[in-house]
Amino acid sequence: MIEVEHLTKRYGPVTAVQDVSFQVHKGEILGFLGPNGAGKTTTMRVLTGYMPATDGRVVVAGHDVFEQPVEAKRRIGYLPETPPLYPDMTVREYLQFVAKIKGVPSGDRKSRVEQVMVRTWVADMAGRACGKLSKGYRQRVGLAQALIHNPDVLILDEPTAGLDPKQIIETRRLIKELAGDHTIILSTHILPEVSQTCDRVVIINKGRVVAVDTPHNLMGRLRGAETMFVQVDGARASEAAAALAKVPGVVRVAPADNAATGAFEVESEKGRDVRRELAKAVVLGGHDLLELRPTRVSLEDIFLSLTTEEQPEEAAS
Amino acid sequence: MNNVLAIAHKELRSYFASPIAYIVIGFFALLFGWFYIGILDWFVRQGMQMGPMGMGQSNMNVNQQMVRPLLLNMTVVFLFLLPLITMRTYAEEKRSGTIELLLTSPLTDVEIVAGKFLGAMGLYAAMLAVSLLHFGLLFAFGTPEWKPLVTAYLGLLLFGGCFISVGLFISSLTKNQIVAGAATFGVFLLLWVIDWIGQGMGPRAEAVLKYLSMTEHLDDFVKGVIDTKHLVYYLSFITFGLFLTVKSVDSERWRG
Ligand SMILES: Nc1ncnc2c1ncn2[C@@H]1O[C@H](COP(=O)(O)OP(=O)(O)O)[C@@H](O)[C@H]1O
Ligand SMILES: [Mg+2]
Numbered sequence: 314m315i316e317v318e319h320l321t322k323r324y325g326p327v328t329a330v331q332d333v334s335f336q337v338h339k340g341e342i343l344g345f346l347g348p349n350g351a352g353k354t355t356t357m358r359v360l361t362g363y364m365p366a367t368d369g370r371v372v373v374a375g376h377d378v379f380e381q382p383v384e385a386k387r388r389i390g391y392l393p394e395t396p397p398l399y400p401d402m403t404v405r406e407y408l409q410f411v412a413k414i415k416g417v418p419s420g421d422r423k424s425r426v427e428q429v430m431v432r433t434w435v436a437d438m439a440g441r442a443c444g445k446l447s448k449g450y451r452q453r454v455g456l457a458q459a460l461i462h463n464p465d466v467l468i469l470d471e472p473t474a475g476l477d478p479k480q481i482i483e484t485r486r487l488i489k490e491l492a493g494d495h496t497i498i499l500s501t502h503i504l505p506e507v508s509q510t511c512d513r514v515v516i517i518n519k520g521r522v523v524a525v526d527t528p529h530n531l532m533g534r535l536r537g538a539e540t541m542f543v544q545v546d547g548a549r550a551s552e553a554a555a556a557l558a559k560v561p562g563v564v565r566v567a568p569a570d571n572a573a574t575g576a577f578e579v580e581s582e583k584g585r586d587v588r589r590e591l592a593k594a595v596v597l598g599g600h601d602l603l604e605l606r607p608t609r610v611s612l613e614d615i616f617l618s619l620t621t622e623e624q625p626e627e628a629a630s
Numbered sequence: 631m632n633n634v635l636a637i638a639h640k641e642l643r644s645y646f647a648s649p650i651a652y653i654v655i656g657f658f659a660l661l662f663g664w665f666y667i668g669i670l671d672w673f674v675r676q677g678m679q680m681g682p683m684g685m686g687q688s689n690m691n692v693n694q695q696m697v698r699p700l701l702l703n704m705t706v707v708f709l710f711l712l713p714l715i716t717m718r719t720y721a722e723e724k725r726s727g728t729i730e731l732l733l734t735s736p737l738t739d740v741e742i743v744a745g746k747f748l749g750a751m752g753l754y755a756a757m758l759a760v761s762l763l764h765f766g767l768l769f770a771f772g773t774p775e776w777k778p779l780v781t782a783y784l785g786l787l788l789f790g791g792c793f794i795s796v797g798l799f800i801s802s803l804t805k806n807q808i809v810a811g812a813a814t815f816g817v818f819l820l821l822w823v824i825d826w827i828g829q830g831m832g833p834r835a836e837a838v839l840k841y842l843s844m845t846e847h848l849d850d851f852v853k854g855v856i857d858t859k860h861l862v863y864y865l866s867f868i869t870f871g872l873f874l875t876v877k878s879v880d881s882e883r884w885r886g
Contacts, residue, residue, distance in 0.1 A: 361734040364883045386736040397731035399640075401647035413636040414735045458731070 314339045314496040315360070315466060320369035322355050329355040331520045333369075337513075342492045344511030344528070345500035352520040353500035354394055357470050360498070361391040374465045387416055390464035390495075394471055396455025400444025404435055404454055407443050408461055415462035425461060433457040433487065448475045456484070460491070467491065469499040473506065485510050507531075540580050543591060546601035547575035556598040560590045575603070633737050637745020641719070642752045650718070651753055654711050659760045661707050666764050669700050693778045697765070698852045701782055704761070705845060708790060709818045715753050716797025717811035719746045720879070724805045733883065743798065743875045750794045751787070758786060778854030785851025788864035792844055793818055795871025802878040 315337040322330040330352040337343045345353050359366045362378045362385055371378040376385040399407055408426045417425055430436040433453045438446060443454060452475060459467055472488065473481045488497060488510055501507060507514045508528040516524040516531070524531065545553040554577055558566045562585045569576040581587045588605060595602045645651040673696045723729040732742055765779060796817055801810040825843035829836065840846055844867075847860040 358730075363730055363734050383736045383738065386734060389734065391730075391734045393727060393730040393734075395727045397726070397728040399644065399728055400726070401644060406643075410636065410640055411731065411735075414633060414732070414737055416736055 314341075314374060315343075315498065316370075316372040317356075317360070318370040318372075320356065320359060320371065321367045322352075322359055322364070323367045329520055330359070330517075333517065333520070333522050335515050335522065335525055337496055337498060339496055340493045341513060342488065342497045342499065342511045344507035344514040345498055345517060346502070346504070346507050346514050347500075347517040348502055350519075351502075351517045353502075353517060354470055355520075356517070357391070357393075357468050357498070357500060361389055361468055362386050363391075387462070388465045390459035390462065390467045392452075392455045392459040392467075392469045392472055394474070396451045396458070398443035398446075398451060398454060398458075400442065402443055403440050404430070404443060404446070404457075405439040407454065408457055411458045412461045417462050425463075429457045429460050432460065434483070449477060449480045452476055452480075452484070456487070465496060467495045467497045467499075469497065471501055472499055473501070473503075540578055540607065541588065541591060542569060542576065542604065542606050543579050543595070543602075544569075544573075544576040544604040545595055546603060547573060549600065550575040553577075553595060553598060553600045556594045556600075557591060560587055560594050562587045562590070633741045634745045634748060637732075637737075637742055638748035638752060641746055641749025645715070645749070645753045650714055651756070654714050654753065655757050655760060658707060658711060658757045662704060662761050662764065665700055665703055666761075669696055693775050693854065696768075697779065697782065701786065701852050702845070702848065705786075705789065705848065706822075708793060709815065709822060711757070712754070712790060712793045713797055713811045713814035713818065715750050716794055716801055716814060718801065718807040719750060719798055720802040720875075721804050721807040721810045724882075725807070733879075739876045739879050743872055743879065746798055747791075747794060747872060750798065751791060754790045754794060755787065758783065758790075775854070778852065781854050781856055782852040784856070785848050785860075788851075788861070788868070789844060789848050792864055792867040792871065793821075795868045795875070796821070799871055799875040799878060802875050802882070 317336070318334050320330055320333040321328070333352075333356060335343070345356065347353050358364050360371055360373065360378065362382045365379055373385045374388040376388065378385045399410075402410065405426060408429065409422060412422045412425055413419075427436070430439055433456050435450060435453050435457055438450055438454075441450075443451070446454065452472065456469070456472065459469065469488070473484050476484060485506070488499065491497060492512075499510065511528055514524075514526060514528055514531055515522055543557060553575065554566050554568075557563060557577060557579055562581045563579055564582060565578075565580040567578050568574070569578045579587075579591060588607075592602060592605055595605075676695075720729070723732065762783075769776075797810075797814045800814045800817065801807070804810050804813075821842075821844055825836075825840045825846060827839060831839070841863075847863050850857050850860055
């Protein structure tokens with residue numbers, strides 16, 4: 314449903330996003346996880362056609378966002394980081410305006426607006442000026458705005474930021490309900506959010522994708538955080554891998570990315586040094602050990618900079 | 631077209647939801663009323679002086695001697711009021727982030743710019759409409775020609791359209807509506823005096839700057855003449871202003 318290929322975005326000399334590629338399948342919820350400044354908002358702005366990429370391609374619901382912007386935008390609902398509300402319009406007027414510019418046929422507009430207001434729990438504020446809403450309500454009107462034209466794809470930039478715990482739970486439940494009919498990308502810098510809401514996670518740091526996996530696997534990788542890079546002579550690589558996996562304390566053995574056959578990433582239980590055992594296993598198995606070194610624990614570093622606590626933000630305004 | 635109207639309607643709403651529309655229309659009504667009474671007073675006294683001298687009322691032309699100077703004088707007021715209309719059009723959307731809604735909706739840049747232009751023109755037309763009430767009084771008490779009045783208002787709409795297209799462009803360059811307003815006023819002033827600058831610069835430069843001057847083209851309209859030369863000038867000016875605005879919005883996307 315969404316294909317992002319080699320996306321790069323530079324702001325003048327600053328490279329905000331570099332060579333990002335991923336896909337989102339129909340009906341899936343993809344979490345976009347990364348610390349502040351990682352490039353989440355930038356990626357989403359490119360995906361929604363708000364700004365063009367410096368390089369790369371984005372296809373949403375079969376339409377290239379740069380080649381056929383209007384067609385692509387018809388199929389996208391977008392909640393920016395700050396909900397784009399007009400302070401002097403009432404919630405109902407605002408949603409009617411959005412419905413109009415998003416191309417909802419005039420006959421359906423009224424009922425669509427009422428429907429969406431109920432769905433996002435803002436119906437009781439329908440007559441209130443958007444400028445006079447609390448942070449929680451603003452966020453929900455922002456969500457209502459994104460849903461108004463029943464788009465195939467929803468792109469939500471930190472949808473729970475600034476909400477109180479009860480609102481966070483409600484919003485996550487709503488997002489889960491919406492999946493299936495809609496394909497959803499949501500960004501967050503809160504670790505538990507992805508495990509509770511998302512089917513798959515893209516972890517982004519300093520503008521680069523560092524991991525794409527299910528929340529379950531990612532959590533596993535976080536716990537078994539010690540990672541070694543092991544390279545053996547390529548001849549009987551799979552045998553060597555099996556030998557490595559048998560070493561006590563080893564959690565996972567996977568072929569290393571972008572490396573020759575015979576190169577593996579070996580994850581072991583946290584705090585357990587298995588280097589000697591790994592070396593022994595390789596040599597006793599009759600393989601030639603070419604390299605053995607701890608890899609940068611990049612994933613862990615990133616997780617450390619993520620918010621792991623379920624605390625509402627300092628509620629601004 | 632529906633999209634353009636949706637944006638225009640939104641713009642008009644927001645003018646009338648804020649003090650801007652009332653300030654602009656109020657000031658205009660006040661100043662116009664002031665000029666109107668002054669010139670009416672003068673006109674009536676002139677008429678009375680001429681009367682006894684046997685020249686008769688017939689030589690006094692309401693259109694030429696009253697409407698024309700009045701409207702030409704009023705254009706000064708636009709220098710101050712039109713920046714108020716255009717300054718927030720883009721700047722405020724950029725500041726508040728609502729520009730993200732517009733630019734991610736299935737609209738083209740041209741539709742957005744055209745909608746904003748129409749909205750601003752709507753407020754400007756509402757402002758001009760106030761002056762129509764005064765002229766209506768003239769019809770009640772005299773027999774002015776209505777044709778020059780119609781062409782005069784057409785001229786004023788085009789004239790204001792030029793300023794508004796420039797104002798939109800300037801507003802699209804900044805996030806700060808005050809900066810946009812001040813810069814717009816400065817540029818309007820420059821356009822206003824551009825033919826004065828030319829004086830003493832030799833006949834060629836004088837002719838060129840005179841051609842560029844916006845007031846220069848208004849006079850024929852107010853006299854009741856629609857000259858294609860002037861029409862072309864105004865329409866190409868407006869088109870160019872709107873074109874610059876579209877380009878500016880587009881390049882803003884690249885800059886982010
Ligand atoms: N308009 C901009 N101009 C210049 N640099 C920007 C702009 N927007 C974002 N950046 C930079 O790009 C990087 C990524 O920012 P952003 O996409 O907002 O990250 P996130 O949403 O993950 O917090 C940051 O280093 C930020 O400073
Ligand atoms: Mg962000």
